[in-house]
Structure formats: structure tokens, C-alpha cells
Amino acid sequence: MSIGKIYTYPNNVRVAKVLIAAAYNGLEVEEVHIQMGVDNKKPEFLAKFPLGKVPTFESNDGFYLYESNAIAYYVASLKQGTTLLGANQKEAAEIQQWITLADNELAPIAAAWLFPIFGFIPENPANTKKAQEDIKRVLEVLNQHLLKKTFFVGETITLADIVLATSLVQFYRNVFDPSFRAPYKNLNRWFNTVVNQPKVQKVLGEVVLAEKMAVAEKKKVEKPKAEKPKADAKPKAEKKPAKKDDDEEDEPSYADEKPAGKNPLDLLPKSTFDLENWKRFYSNNDTRPTAVNWFWENYDKEGFSLWKAVYKYNDELTMTFMSSNLVGGFFQRLERARKYAFGSLVVLGEDNNNAIQGYFVFRGHGVPAEVTDAADYESYNFTRADDQDAKIREEFNAYIAWDETIEGKKFADGKIFK
CATH class of the missing domain: 3.40.30.10 (Glutaredoxin)
Incomplete structure (x- = not known):
């Protein structure tokens, strides 16, 4: 029943x-x-x-x-005496540890590596390469834990094994080919043990391991026409690989990633508009009318500029939650721009008919190198907006207030970069 x-x-x-x-x-x-x-x-x-x-x-x-x-x-x-949740409090906590790891580590990697293969989102080669390197670190941790263990917690299958196996199954089916999975013998043994349990197999069916690493279908992208740089534009910084999303103590210092000398944006004349004050005010007050009124009363058009960002491949987006994940991934790779930028990107529409777009406020009159260096930047069109136009101002207000309807489309989800 x-x-x-x-x-x-x-x-x-x-x-x-x-x-x-x-x-x-x-x-x-x-x-x-x-x-x-x-x-x-x-x-x-x-x-x-x-x-x-x-x-x-x-x-x-x-x-x-x-x-x-x-x-x-x-x-x-729901079953009294179940073994799925551990035999004691320590095992119960350890089970939650592995479940949380699956969501925080494996799920974002799946979005970056597998979703383009499944056709959910366009492929970004830099993101794919980063995901492949990131998952090796996770797999090594899992493999080492299983060196002398049959299951992740205790001596029987628990919810930890179930969650990890279902989080890894699409990797094993699609991209963990023999050479990629070869270093992780303990993990492979555990995975095969779990997915071949009758109760697991009844749900997942037969799990056939990948013989060849699947890749995303290549799509021809029309290159934008080259524009002559403005006389006062600074040269674009050399492209750097995306920052690893490791634990904080393992991350390289952001100072090490910056070019020698002061950032050109720090050399601009002092502005009357304090971006950090705006971020705090926005976070601690109602957006309408309080925050939007404060913004336009204090905004300095000489020291800052307003830019509209539109995702280039909106016609290829499918599920709204996947679109939201794309925005989250982009924001993660904009960490170096936090001092110089504020933005709101939203998902408008519904599943299989949605779009990503929004506005950014940047220090200076161009898109900072800290943004153009991000791996996802090329997936967006950035257009400078007339911040003195009343219509543009109200549109900006709608995007930061997450109005129920924006530009005639229903608001589905949004994220703020601050």
C-alpha cells in the first residue's frame, strides 16, 4: 500500500x-x-x-x-528500527555529512558537466574542464574513505549510500569511462555493489558503465563583429582560468590573481556614491519604494554606469531551476568583481520557455576586467543603458525588486550579486 x-x-x-x-x-x-x-x-x-x-x-x-x-x-x-539512518547519533550525523556533500559538491559539477551533454544548457568548455578537475578531488575523498569500508557509514547500506549512488549514477553512465574511473577502485567497487542490490536495481534499472566519455554536441556560434576600442578604454586583462570553488582555507588569495599595481578602478576620482553602503541599504530595507528611491537619490552617473545583461542562448534554456543554476554559477565566478559591481539577474518565463536577463551597476564607464575575465562572460550580451532615461530607471527598479511581471514576462527566480 x-x-x-x-x-x-x-x-x-x-x-x-x-x-x-x-x-x-x-x-x-x-x-x-x-x-x-x-x-x-x-x-x-x-x-x-x-x-x-x-x-x-x-x-x-x-x-x-x-x-x-x-x-x-x-x-x-518511517520504519521502526530501520538501518537507513544509522545505529547511533554519530552515524546519523555522518550520514547527513555525505548527503550534504552530494548536494554541495556533486550537484553543481553535474550541472556544469552533464547538463550540456543532456542538452539542457549550452556547453561552456571552461566550465566543463573545471568540473572535470573538481570532481576528481571529490572522487579521491570518497575513494579514500572506502579503502577499508564496504559502505559509507556502518556495515549496511544507509541513506548516505543511496544518495551518493543516485548522485553519481549519471556520471558513471555517461562520462566516467574506463580511464577516468580507473584511479578510484574502492569507489567503483562500492558503486557496483550498491547499484546491483535488488532494491536499488528495481528503481534504477541496470546501470551500464560508460565505455566512452560522452561530450556535448558542438553548436556553431556566430562571432560578434569586432568593435574598435574606445580611446579611454583600458586593455582587457589576460584570460585566467575560473577560480576553484574549494573550501575557503584551500582557496588561493584573490590578491594573488590581480595584476601587479593598483586596480585602475581604484584610481578613479572619488565618487559620492558608495557601492557598499548601497548594498547594505538594499539588503536591510524594502526594495519598493525605500531602496529604489535611495539608489536614484544617491547614484553618481559620473563614477558609475548601468548595464543590461541578456543571456545569449535563451532559446536553448529548458527548466527554470537549471537556468537559475546557470546564474548561480556565473555569480560564483565573479568574486573578484564584488568590490566594483552590483547586479540582479532573473529568470523570466516558465519551463521550456524562459530567459535570463537583468542589470548590473559597475564602477566606472565600462565592464570591469574582473567581469570580462569570468568564464561565463562570453555567454552574455552586456549593453550600456541610459541611466538618465525614466523608462530604463523603472526597468532597473523592476529587476532589483523582482516584480511579479518584468518586461511582460512572469518572474520565475532571481539572484542578486552584491
Whole structure:
């Protein structure tokens, strides 16, 4: 008998961990496929799941949950004496450690490396290369942990194994070819052990390991026409590889990445507009009317400039959450620009019909090298906006206030760079 329903779209790998946990506890969860962009926008759906995202769970007694890890934990906890959540508090905490690692480390790498292969987003070679290097570090940690262990926590399969296996399955199926996976013998042994368990195999089916590394389909991109540099424009800094998203203590100092000498933006005449004050004011006050009024009352058009950013490949975007992930990845690689920039990029529209666009405020009258050096910069068109035009000002206000409708399109999600 089913304990409830999980709403999702077909073949959502995040649902697999819930169904596997249910199988281990002798429970059933009914998988209900909904039409994204339609069913998840209905008032009755949003009343239960206000973010409108999937997967979501509705129990037979009217209990509602969203976020896949929370759903998996709930289902794993329903059987008294279950071994899925550990034998004691220490094991329970360790299980949560591995679950969190899967979300914080593996999920972003999957978005950068696998999503272009699946056709969800355009490929960015620099992001793909970075993802390939980043995952090696994670795999080494997992492989070393399994040197003398059969499973990640304790002596039986737990939710940690289930979440990690479902997070890695698409990697093993598509890009971990024999040469790539060869150094990780302990991890390979564990993965094959888990995915060939009858209860796991019932959900995932037969997992065939990749024989050849899949690559994204190459698409011809029309190069923009070259423009003559302005007389007062500074030369573009040499392109640098994207910064590693390691733990803070392992990251190189940002000072080491900067060219010798002072940043040209620091040599500009002192401005009456303090960008850091604006960021604090924006964060601590209602956007409309308080923050937008403060911005335009204090904005210095001589020391700053306004730029509209539009993603070049909006016609190729699919799920809105994937578009939001693209924005998040771009912002992560703009860390060096934080002192000189403020921005709002939003996702407008719905699944399979959405766009990424927004506005940035930059110190000076050009796009800073700290932005043009970012790996994702070439995926956006940056156009300087007339900050004295009342229509442009109101459009900027809408983008930083995340109005329900912007430029005639429904707001779906957004991120602020500050």
C-alpha cells in the first residue's frame, strides 16, 4: 500500500533516492508525473508547495514536504528500527555529512558537466574542464574513505549510500569511462555493489558503465563583429582560468590573481556614491519604494554606469531551476568583481520557455576586467543603458525588486550579486 504520492517529471534522478529508501523499508510511494509549467503553477499545487518546484511529497494523511533530501529522510525514518539512518547519533550525523556533500559538491559539477551533454544548457568548455578537475578531488575523498569500508557509514547500506549512488549514477553512465574511473577502485567497487542490490536495481534499472566519455554536441556560434576600442578604454586583462570553488582555507588569495599595481578602478576620482553602503541599504530595507528611491537619490552617473545583461542562448534554456543554476554559477565566478559591481539577474518565463536577463551597476564607464575575465562572460550580451532615461530607471527598479511581471514576462527566480 502506498504511503503517499511524490510529484515530479519523468526520470528525475532526485526521486530515485526516495523510491529506494521506500523499498528498503518495505513501503511504496506513488510516483505522479505532472506537466511542468502548468500543474506546478496551479493555485492548489502552490497552496501545498509554495515554491512550485518538484519533487514534492503528499502523504495519505495530508502531510506535505518539498526538497528531495527531506522527503528521502522522512521515508527512511518511517520504519521502526530501520538501518537507513544509522545505529547511533554519530552515524546519523555522518550520514547527513555525505548527503550534504552530494548536494554541495556533486550537484553543481553535474550541472556544469552533464547538463550540456543532456542538452539542457549550452556547453561552456571552461566550465566543463573545471568540473572535470573538481570532481576528481571529490572522487579521491570518497575513494579514500572506502579503502577499508564496504559502505559509507556502518556495515549496511544507509541513506548516505543511496544518495551518493543516485548522485553519481549519471556520471558513471555517461562520462566516467574506463580511464577516468580507473584511479578510484574502492569507489567503483562500492558503486557496483550498491547499484546491483535488488532494491536499488528495481528503481534504477541496470546501470551500464560508460565505455566512452560522452561530450556535448558542438553548436556553431556566430562571432560578434569586432568593435574598435574606445580611446579611454583600458586593455582587457589576460584570460585566467575560473577560480576553484574549494573550501575557503584551500582557496588561493584573490590578491594573488590581480595584476601587479593598483586596480585602475581604484584610481578613479572619488565618487559620492558608495557601492557598499548601497548594498547594505538594499539588503536591510524594502526594495519598493525605500531602496529604489535611495539608489536614484544617491547614484553618481559620473563614477558609475548601468548595464543590461541578456543571456545569449535563451532559446536553448529548458527548466527554470537549471537556468537559475546557470546564474548561480556565473555569480560564483565573479568574486573578484564584488568590490566594483552590483547586479540582479532573473529568470523570466516558465519551463521550456524562459530567459535570463537583468542589470548590473559597475564602477566606472565600462565592464570591469574582473567581469570580462569570468568564464561565463562570453555567454552574455552586456549593453550600456541610459541611466538618465525614466523608462530604463523603472526597468532597473523592476529587476532589483523582482516584480511579479518584468518586461511582460512572469518572474520565475532571481539572484542578486552584491
